[in-house]
């Protein structure tokens with residue numbers, strides 16, 4: 140098997156005949172913190188939606204641990220160990236923080252169909268094990284004091300943390316983050332970067348979209364730049380940063396990030 | 397313990413002693429209330445928990461009732477044994493019927509389920525295979541006999557219904573604290589997020605339909621015993637709308653809410669019988685006002701059903 144965890148090969152995705160991803164290829168190594176940048180509307184989120192099965196690309200292959208996964212249902216992608224957060228936060232907002240994170244334990248729980256009706260000792264053990272894991276994650280993300288608070292009642296920064304905790308609860312191999320720093324203040328962003336590093340050090344590969352250039356350049360080990368759905372540059376942060384094509388794309392799109 | 401469980405226990409104690417203080421006509425009203433509560437909870441599993449707009453639930457209630465009636469009256473099967481097919485037939489039919497339409501969203505699913513209900517009524521009104529008795533239904537359903545003992549008094553039927561509701565509440569409690577029950581909530585609140593967490597939306601929605609329909613079937617069997625007869629109008633779309641409304645007016649996924657909803661929709665009309673049709677005017681208005689003033693129901697569900705050892709730091 141290759142040492143790439145995830146390979147995107149010549150993937151294209153169209154909406155109503157308009158190209159959103161244009162023949163894109165990239166490779167993510169195990170243990171990497173991999174960044175994707177690009178102007179608004181470049182197709183970054185669309186790419187994530189293709190990887191996580193929400194969209195099926197019209198062309199190309201998405202290879203996970205050597206096997207083609209495009210066209211597979213999103214829930215099966217999650218079962219493979221690819222978990223994500225959303226650019227526009229998608230929490231179960233009326234439900235408590237703990238219950239939100241517990242959803243990440245779904246694929247790790249081995250309860251049977253009849254356990255919805257009758258509880259058995261082994262089911263209770265499973266239930267307890269999973270709640271304890273939720274407890275650990277709440278500790279790690281400093282969310283414990285909000286355990287019973289509805290997620291929707293909390294601040295933006297806290298909600299982003301809950302989303303990440305929820306994805307990590309599933310013990311993913313690849314964690315996909317769509318603009319995790321959006322809406323965070325400077326302190327929160329610094330903390331986020333530390334958290335992402337810690338998570339990676341625990342063995343989770345990270346693939347992230349981010350507009351905060353300081354964060355991307357300091358955190359990511361490898362970066363792909365997308366514009367109008369196509370890759371325009373890739374490499375280590377130091378290279379990408381000074382690549383004239385990249386600078387051109389950002390100036391051209393009137394972005395000052 | 398959760399507040400709603402305490403309320404459920406108090407409710408069961410009150411209902412347990414109710415026969416001691418009531419005459420036979422009130423006992424009949426009480427029995428109907430218990431049976432309809434079971435149906436309302438079964439609708440709540442599908443609508444309130446899994447969030448599937450099922451507006452044909454009377455069909456499954458009816459399947460249970462007709463299963464008991466047909467097997468007993470036409471085939472002489474003792475009532476007690478008809479319970480099992482009265483649960484299994486709606487369960488299987490739920491999977492067969494809901495399977496192909498389970499992916500439909502909100503209003504589309506609602507229309508499709510109404511369609512099933514209408515077809516069901518047509519079928520039983522046309523006396524298929526000479527079994528369903530046409531518009532008049534089926535009369536002369538036997539009483540429950542266990543080891544030769546007859547349970548035919550209204551009190552006996554009341555307590556059988558009481559046991560059925562108690563079992564249903566136990567199932568609701570177990571469901572709440574399980575992977576399956578939570579998965580339904582996740583799907584309901586945000587199905588994209590749920591899928592992305594590895595939840596097979598179709599499977600858990602079908603599970604909700606199957607479980608809800610099985611319980612409705614058990615209630616239908618009890619209904620047939622209570623009236624010793626079944627007829628189509630007890631299972632038509634208007635009844636389905638009532639079950640749907642009970643859940644929304646009372647409070648989706650809320651134990652006290654569903655009980656209040658059932659009480660308001662089925663028992664209050666009995667209490668205010670003398671006001672004849674005027675009472676329906678009041679109920680219509682009450683439904684409208686509830687939706688405007690309390691869109692999440694009279695007694696909305698409270699989430700945060702987590703083990704105590706996780707609450708250590710909560711403010």
Ligand SMILES: Nc1ncnc2c1ncn2[C@@H]1O[C@H](COP(=O)(O)OP(=O)(O)OP(=O)(O)O)[C@@H](O)[C@H]1O
Pocket residue numbers: 154159177178179180181182183184185186226
């Ligand atoms: N479901 C959809 N239907 C139609 N068009 C879509 C859909 N999703 C995305 N698009 C279009 O595809 C293009 C890429 O969108 P995408 O959300 O992937 O951009 P992005 O790089 O994530 O941008 P941003 O930085 O603003 O989040 C845009 O032109 C967008 O309008």
Ligand SMILES: [Mg+2]
Pocket residue numbers: 183184185226
């Ligand atoms: Mg985006």
